Amino acid sequence: MKAGRLNRLFNPGSGRCLDVALDHGFFNEGSFLAGIESLPRAIATLVAAAPDAIQLTVGQAPHLQGIRARAKPALVLRTDVANVYGTRLPRALFSRMIDDPVAQAVRLDAACVVVNLFCIPDQPELADQCIRNILRLKPACDHYGMPLMVEPLVFQPNARAGGYGVDGDPARIIPLVRQAAELGADIIKADPTDDVSMYHKVVETAGGIPVLVRGGGRAPEAEILARTAALLQQGAAGIVYGRNIIQHPQPARITRALMAVVHEGATPSAALALLG
Numbered sequence: 001m002k003a004g005r006l007n008r009l010f011n012p013g014s015g016r017c018l019d020v021a022l023d024h025g026f027f028n029e030g031s032f033l034a035g036i037e038s039l040p041r042a043i044a045t046l047v048a049a050a051p052d053a054i055q056l057t058v059g060q061a062p063h064l065q066g067i068r069a070r071a072k073p074a075l076v077l078r079t080d081v082a083n084v085y086g087t088r089l090p091r092a093l094f095s096r097m098i099d100d101p102v103a104q105a106v107r108l109d110a111a112c113v114v115v116n117l118f119c120i121p122d123q124p125e126l127a128d129q130c131i132r133n134i135l136r137l138k139p140a141c142d143h144y145g146m147p148l149m150v151e152p153l154v155f156q157p158n159a160r161a162g163g164y165g166v167d168g169d170p171a172r173i174i175p176l177v178r179q180a181a182e183l184g185a186d187i188i189k190a191d192p193t194d195d196v197s198m199y200h201k202v203v204e205t206a207g208g209i210p211v212l213v214r215g216g217g218r219a220p221e222a223e224i225l226a227r228t229a230a231l232l233q234q235g236a237a238g239i240v241y242g243r244n245i246i247q248h249p250q251p252a253r254i255t256r257a258l259m260a261v262v263h264e265g266a267t268p269s270a271a272l273a274l275l276g
């Protein structure tokens with residue numbers, strides 16, 4: 001039954017979710033390890049700050065699930081590993097799923113699994129791999145009652161943006177979000193549009209499936225809090241932030257500030273004051 005697991009992800013009061021992504025080490029990029037050099041320490045810090053969920057890999061999820069606490073963030077399990085984030089792309093790109101991903105998620109007591117749906121210029125084979133991954137996951141998720149989060153990612157040409165250059169063009173984000181919905185996503189994790197006021201169109205095309213917004217690269221505190229509030233006003237069901245939390249000088253405080261915006265409707269200025 002997916003509803004029970006979804007209830008662990010989404011706050012019962014606000015109906016929204018704050019998921020902190022700590023799965024960056026899966027992708028073999030040294031720069032992604034900033035802030036999570038000691039993952040057990042990072043996880044312990046975040047558990048104390050009490051976000052709704054923490055996104056981890058199969059090798060590191062036991063650090064969260066081994067914590068002896070009745071109330072702790074739900075586990076979102078990353079199911080695929082890819083090599084698409086370098087400033088220079090390798091000759092062959094891939095997106096590979098872990099073996100028997102949903103059964104592993106069940107054994108780890110995950111509340112959700114997440115998988116990528118890449119759209120990278122001149123890489124149709126990679127898009128095919130992603131679609132095959134989702135098509136394999138969907139029936140297994142339905143069988144086990146495991147919510148499926150699909151992460152549609154539209155990249156700019158690597159020669160122009162290099163290494164994690166997401167494309168905020170609604171004309172490219174919206175069709176990929178719709179494809180994620182058509183493939184059977186229970187939750188969609190999508191990039192913000194360059195013009196935040198257009199994000200309601202992303203939410204609309206998801207057809208009632210909750211849309212969580214990715215945080216992307218590091219941004220100043222005031223900017224990230226204001227953007228979060230604006231995206232929620234456009235209908236987003238929550239956020240999935242990684243580097244804007246784990247690379248912050250005070251990860252617990254920025255988590256609490258974001259929680260105030262997401263769940264309590266705090267203004268960006270009020271949330272900023274919580275950082276003190």
